[in-house]
Amino acid sequence: MVNNYIKWLKQEGVVTVSGKTNRTQQYHLSEKGHVMLRQSLLDYSAEIVRLYGTAKKEISNILDGFYREGIRTVVLFGAAETAEIVYAAAKRTGLAIIGIVDSDEDKQGRIFNGQEIKAPQDISGIEPDAVVITSFGRQEEIYQQVRSIVNNSTQVKRLSDI
Incomplete structure (x- = not known):
């Protein structure tokens, strides 16, 4: 299959091949190949x-649902890419993000969107209306961990909760 692709790329003028044997051959993008690569990158x-x-x-729609349930202040559990999207989406809602926690000790103490990342045990001192789990992995484990930390009046929400 790879040979077929290489053949096609050569025929289309996307790559050039130098070298005389399979061991010495090198493949190079032509100018047309560079143009296609740039266009593919832009499309991507x-x-x-x-x-x-x-x-x-x-996610804004999900967070709006939390707001309609009466939640006003939240702590995000998980300081990674999904939390960045949740943080940006929360700006479209009435929710206030009052804390970020993560169980990864290497992240604790760092700044995430202007807030210091804290340990999960610090949630009870922050006293949010809800903790939103922003991790898609280990959700049940995180849910149980948070449930053991917070009081019954603090809700624990997953992004899949609608």
């Missing part, structure tokens, strides 16, 4: 931006 980047916007809109 545009798609990522579109997907980011869609994800932010969908």
Whole structure:
């Protein structure tokens, strides 16, 4: 299959091949190949931006649902890419993010969107209306961990909660 792709790329003038044997052959992008690569990168980047916007809109809808339930202040559990989207989406809602926690000790003490990342045990001192789990992995484990830390009046929400 790879040989077929290489053949096609050579025929289309996308790559050039130098060297006389299979062991010495080298493949190089032609000018046309560089143009195609740049265009592919732009197309890919545009798609990522579109997907980011869609994800932010969908998460805003979920967060709006939390707001309609009476939640006003939240702590995000998990300081990674999903939390960045949740943080940006929360700006479209009435929710206030009053804390960020993560069980990764290497992240604790660092700044995330202007807030210091704290240990999960610090949630009870922050006293949010809800903790939103922003991690898609180990959700049940995180849920149980948070449930053991917070009082019964603090809700624990997953992004899949609607």
